[in-house]
Amino acid sequence: MPANDLRVLPCGDAAILVDLDDLERVLALHATLTQEPPAGVVDLVPAASTLLVVFDPASTTRARLTDDIVRRPPHTAAARPRPLVEIGVRYDGADLDDVAAHTGLTRAEVVRRHTAPEYTVAFNGFAPGFAYLTGMDPALTVPRRTSPRTRVPAGSVAVADRYSGIYPRQAPGGWQLVGHTDIVLWDLDRTPPALLLPGTRVRFLDLTEGGPE
Template sequence: MSEAPTFEPLGDDAVLIRFGAGIDAALSARVHAAAARIAAMDIPGILDLVPGYASLGVICDGAFRADDRQAFAYERIVETLRGTIEENASAMVSKPRIVDIPVRYDGPDLDDVARRAGLTATEAAARHAAGDYTVAMLGFAPGFPYLLGLDPALHTPRRATPRTRVPPGSVAIGGAQTAVYPQTLPGGWNLIGRTPLALFDLSRTPPNLVAPGDRVRFRAIDHEEFETLCTKNSA
């Protein structure tokens, strides 16, 4: 049986709901179910919901200020939130959005990942592309998605020496997770490929290509299609 969520203040105007600890697909599903339930209720005073691996941040505004001293009415928001979180909340979550991400599998660390798994580079790329991933959360940098669902054979420790500049669109593996770098960033994940899609673009609404709770499917493409999509996306 799942443990009951706990609540704690997060700064002066937010609440952190903890559902457990660790990185686990079932735990992540509970977080997203709760976020969907709270969002669907459209509670006045809640500005934003920020899912983590095992927790959910609830950002509030003045609607949850105590009238007498204008202090954050922590007990009031917790009482409101507690009533929205039920064990069967997952049954009320709408069907997740599926995002297709094309990838040219030619990253500089693909051979190392394959060697650790006892596979060829082609086999490792095929296994990665065959995965069914869920966006557990966004973090580290704007638009950086932490994806659950990586084939255990491809689990690879982070590099001992991080790179100072990882190109935008780099598809990477770090431990039991995979991700896509949304912009040029430092990073120690293993680079196995690259997508021509922009994961984060301030000219879009919303700027993030994927959101927590989305499903992601990678699709292998060749160099020609990669260049074609790069040209199309930059037009």
């Protein structure tokens, strides 16, 4: 159902998928639905170009929820920001030199530019606790590795395309590794288990001894 280039598709018996084709619009809609949720909404799951809206069929209907969403303005005010999470990083990643070479920057400038912005969690995916962080300096935009690693250590801080991210556990991966952190991103004994939820603000702190060369 199109409205302002917005499409709403049924997804199972108790969800709709809002297709926006644009991350910024996904974040804006996620923000307004978080701040002013329609009746019956029980969960929101953003992605790069879509927003999954899960609802309670006993409290609302797909038609009513769809009508509420398509009537909202295409551009909305941001939701109240979440607390800031600061993450200490040792910039000793295996791909730091490759990132510097690809961008034409020195190692020190890569680190400076990576720690300068305040990031926002756009969405989660790939693995439990893995957050796609937006707000990275465009100068650090690099492609994924041509040959993904079979094992990336837990806590690896990485960049790929316009995103930065942290591997919450050991896993295969093709992002460019620039450093590592000891912070625990996924803990089943924590509520919620994920430290970095959509909308969370993040800053990286350079803990590298002696600083990068």
